Amino acid sequence: MSDRLRGERWVLDRSGCGYPRSLDNVRKPPDKLYGIGSADVLEGGLAVIGARKATPYGRGCARRFAGIAAELGVAIISGGARGCDSEAHKAALDVGAPTIAVLGGGCDRLYPAENRGLFQRIVDAGGAVVSEHEWDFGPRPYAFRERNRIIAGLASAVLIVEAGLPSGTFSTADNALDLGKDVLVVPGAITSFSSRGSNRLLLQGAVPVVDDESFQDALLRCGCSLCSPLEPEAPVHHDDPIVEAVLSCPMRQDELYEAAASLYGSAEASKRLATSLAQAEADGLVARYADGRWGPVVHVRR
Numbered sequence: 001m002s003d004r005l006r007g008e009r010w011v012l013d014r015s016g017c018g019y020p021r022s023l024d025n026v027r028k029p030p031d032k033l034y035g036i037g038s039a040d041v042l043e044g045g046l047a048v049i050g051a052r053k054a055t056p057y058g059r060g061c062a063r064r065f066a067g068i069a070a071e072l073g074v075a076i077i078s079g080g081a082r083g084c085d086s087e088a089h090k091a092a093l094d095v096g097a098p099t100i101a102v103l104g105g106g107c108d109r110l111y112p113a114e115n116r117g118l119f120q121r122i123v124d125a126g127g128a129v130v131s132e133h134e135w136d137f138g139p140r141p142y143a144f145r146e147r148n149r150i151i152a153g154l155a156s157a158v159l160i161v162e163a164g165l166p167s168g169t170f171s172t173a174d175n176a177l178d179l180g181k182d183v184l185v186v187p188g189a190i191t192s193f194s195s196r197g198s199n200r201l202l203l204q205g206a207v208p209v210v211d212d213e214s215f216q217d218a219l220l221r222c223g224c225s226l227c228s229p230l231e232p233e234a235p236v237h238h239d240d241p242i243v244e245a246v247l248s249c250p251m252r253q254d255e256l257y258e259a260a261a262s263l264y265g266s267a268e269a270s271k272r273l274a275t276s277l278a279q280a281e282a283d284g285l286v287a288r289y290a291d292g293r294w295g296p297v298v299h300v301r302r
Contacts, residue, residue, distance in 0.1 A: 003116065004108050007036045007123040025179055026153035030132035036107050037128035041098040045075030046219070047155035049172055050084025050162040055194050056287040056297045057250070058162030061186045062087035065159060065215055070097035074219065077102065077155050079147065080119065080129070082112055084161050089118060098127040100154065104147045105139030107131050148172040152179060157222035159184040159209065163197035173201060182222050184209050189249040192295075242276040246286045250295030 012019040012033040020042045023029050033042075048066045050058050066076050066088035076092040078085040080101035092099035099122055103111065107129050110116050119129050132150060133143065145168055152158055152175035160183065163169040173183045185206040188195020202208055209215045245251060245259055256277075260269040277294060280286040287297045 003110075005036045005110070005116075005120055005123055005129060007120075008038075009036050009107075010034075010039050012039060020154060023150065023153045026149045026175065027178070028149070029153075030150065033130055033132060034107055034135060035128050035130040037123040038098065038126050039128060041075050041100060041126065041128060042130070042154055044156050045077045045098075045100065045154065046222075047077045047151050047158040047172065047176075048084070048088035049078055049151065049158065049160055049169055050088075051164060051167070051169070051194055052081050052083040052085070053194075054083035054087070054162055055192070055250075055289050055295060057188065057192075057295055058084050058194060059087045060297055061161040063091045065161065065186070065209065067091035067095060068212060068215060069159075069219060070095045070099070072216075072219070073097070075100060075127075077151055079104070079144070079151060080111075080115055081144075082115070086115060086118060088161075089122060092127075093121055093125055096125065098125065100127055101129045102147050102151050102154070103129060103131040103133075103139075104144035105131065106133045106135045106137035108135040109138050111139040144168065145171050149175040152176040152181065155181065157182040157184060157218070159186070160198055160201065160206070161186045162188060162194055163201070164194050165196040165200065167197040169197060170201075173206070182207055182218065184215070184218050184222075189295075192250055240276050240280070242273060243280045243285060246277075246280065246294045247296045250289060250293040252293050256294060 014031050018039050022043050046069045050062055062084040070076055070092040076088050076099040078088045080103055089099045101122055105111050148171045152172050158172055158176040160169055176183050183206045185198050185201045186209050187202055188198050207218050242260055256273055257269055260273040264272045286294055289295050
């Protein structure tokens with residue numbers, strides 16, 4: 001078939017050589033792993049997962065932290081889905097690091113189909129596209145939750161960058177905890193629906209990732225191999241109080257107008273608000289979310 005991924009194909013039997021021994025400890029270890037690419041990169045990486053319908057904040061966090069880990073030589077494992085998963089894979093590819101996509105269907109029934117180019121890039125860059133299902137097995141809803149145990153099993157730790165409630169991300173976290181692995185979580189605003197699941201995991205004892213340094217410390221504790229320490233990055237400050245408000249918490253347009261009116265008066269509020277948001281958006285600091293709110297954009301550190 002012309003739409004199949006190009007690359008070396010392999011099947012790893014649980015009783016044979018090359019099978020990732022870390023999967024022996026997961027619930028219902030897969031009897032076989034079907035893959036395309038390199039089978040040598042399957043164990044010991046960092047799983048980076050999050051919402052499919054991610055906000056710019058979630059996408060930015062996925063790119064940022066996956067990119068930092070990849071630059072330090074850590075393989076990135078994710079599920080190949082839209083949103084945070086895709087951003088994590090791309091961040092690894094951008095720095096030339098291997099990344100592994102664990103699919104819910106067979107490797108010849110790629111899902112989502114629009115990520116075929118991304119999956120090919122993963123294979124071409126020395127990573128792998130993997131499934132516990134035979135090549136032509138079609139994607140099923142239950143299979144995506146089941147594949148989460150494989151993501152957790154292959155990884156040394158799991159990083160969740162954004163998750164709402166309810167969220168399938170919780171099954172990956174539960175599997176990681178069952179295996180005695182650390183779950184790292186990027187906190188979000190308490191008013192953000194997209195971060196309710198993330199914040200709930202923090203309440204339950206997940207490891208908070210609040211900046212680059214705390215992320216590096218967490219990687220060290222998890223046993224991930226680092227090449228060099230990270231230099232702390234100066235925090236972003238802005239002298240416009242409207243922009244500072246948006247950077248601290250996503251806000252609706254009416255909430256922003258009320259804030260502008262309290263600062264500048266109702267006569268100037270609309271003009272000052274439009275000017276502030278336009279400049280901050282042009283500077284790459286804020287963005288309009290899919291739900292209409294304005295919120296911060298997280299940039300990948302280079």
